Amino acid sequence: MSLTTDASRTASRAGKSGSGKTGSGNSRAGKAPAGVTLAPRRGTRARRERIFQWLFLVPAVIYMALFFGYPVVKNLVMSFQDYTTATFFTGEAPWVGLANYVTVLSSSLFSTSLLNTALFTLGSILGQFVIGLALAVFFQRKFPLNGILRSLLLLPWLLPLIVSSAVWRWILDKDSGALNRFLGELGVIHTGVPWLTSTSLALIAVVGVNIWIGIPFNLTILYGGLQEIPDELYEAGSLDGATGWKAFRHITWPMLRPVVSVVLVLGVVYTLKVLDIILGLTNGGPANSTQTIATQSYELSFHEFKFGEGAALGNVLVIISLVFAVLYLRASRRAVDE
């Protein structure tokens, strides 16, 4: 019972902070002719009609409340409790106030995870975006097989992440991985590079793999954004001598800005919660050198069975994501306005 009330409370709170977004949504919906106009002959009929319409939405609302609303609330509650394996037997989770947060935030591992999360996110986004944008600009040119080649580039993004991790584990293998053999045959290296087993290289390798996974997404969205820029602008620009890099700097980039902010913020939000790739490639090791806040939270809950501490760390991640969520909403509203 308490579940539903908690969930609805979050929903209403979410609604308040998002009132700006709601307003713009309504104005668009207002233009569409709605079924409501058919019904209201009498008050009761109108109300029945409205209830009927709501029934279409009810399953989705219930699902979202149970699988997104409830976990957020439950996680918040757990983070203030001493929630361990014992809880499953006794049903008791003593209230401990902020103890979980204190333990988690003061642990020496937290600063490592926080730094790794920042480096992982920044490195991944930068690489994905720069390469994705370069490819998107390249595919603006007209040449045979353009469409087919571009869509085949989507494959890395569609593969299950754990498959990609397994394949890259084998490619980056120190002794017989394809990368080391390739570099060896080129004469660049003479002994195997321990890509995933060295504390100084593992994070770089993990970032590299994540860049590979993210390029198709960036390429597709940025390509769509580039296609929206009218050709006339380039034609006018070329008359004024704006071609090549100048055209990119003064026409493409300013026009693409709204799409860029959406891609970057979405990228950050998705990268912050990445778990599969890191668990598959290094499992957070060696010596925690690829441990992020997400993997650390998993570790605490599902290996050490300190669910309260895992929840506390998960909430730290939620707060970081929320900061970017606000940025995202502002960015997407700007994109809609323009």
Place this chain on the structure above:
Amino acid sequence: MTTTKITARRSAPASAPRAGANVPSRKHWGYTALAILFLAVMLFPVYWMVNASLQPNGTTLETSWIPLTPDFTGYATAISEQAGNLGTSLIISLGSVVLSLAIAAPAAYALAYFKVRGAGVVLFAILISQMIPGIVVANALYTAYNDLGLLNSIPGLILADSAHGIPFAILIIRAFMNGMPASVIEAARVDGAGHIRAFCSIVIPLSRNSLITAGLFTFLFAWSDFLFALTLTTTEAVRPVTLGIFQYIGAYVSDWSSVMATAVLASIPAIVLLVAAQKYIAAGTTGGAVK
């Protein structure tokens, strides 16, 4: 909106008479060669997966660059060890498609066509739900599933995996239904069809394409799920193939060919979808993200 504009523009160069595609000059084919080079670099890991899966068992030291003498023992091992897990993944993914569409399609209709009060709040909640880390959901679900007896169960995983698909499906289908002619539905309503009749016999057939797109992606999301498989199962009773692969690479790997063979089998849905359902995938990638 964005989707239609993009696709319209994309098809334009092919039909325009002065487009390069019709009069291929040497320069244009040069770009094609460059694009193929990019593609080769990007898809090398996929090639390497297939190549490694066809190598003889046990010889991890020298994998040849090309599988000149393909060896299928890797696949034999993979199928004997992972066939059950592949089946589990298939059942869970299909279940998730059915559940997601059953929940998302009516919701999308209500959001796009009716002026339901609170539609903005629901859309906002969907956006916010994308920011919630999976580990937070898993953490809370584990304790709830433990009480409800849903751990290690297929229904439990179907329900959880749909969390990847339902928000996305609502957005995709709603975007499509926004462009649906309201007059058709109104005509049916005037003829006396109830809401449910109008929905089933008019709205669903009309939005077939968006339902297929949403269904394909929902399938792929559930098939690729790793986090819920990892956290919401504790025994070997229910084990999706992603977890099977993780188990393989969790320990020291001595037999890469069967790991890679399993990886190839687990990639089949993605590859089939990319080749066979091109236009739906294109619609999904552009539609879902910007909206």
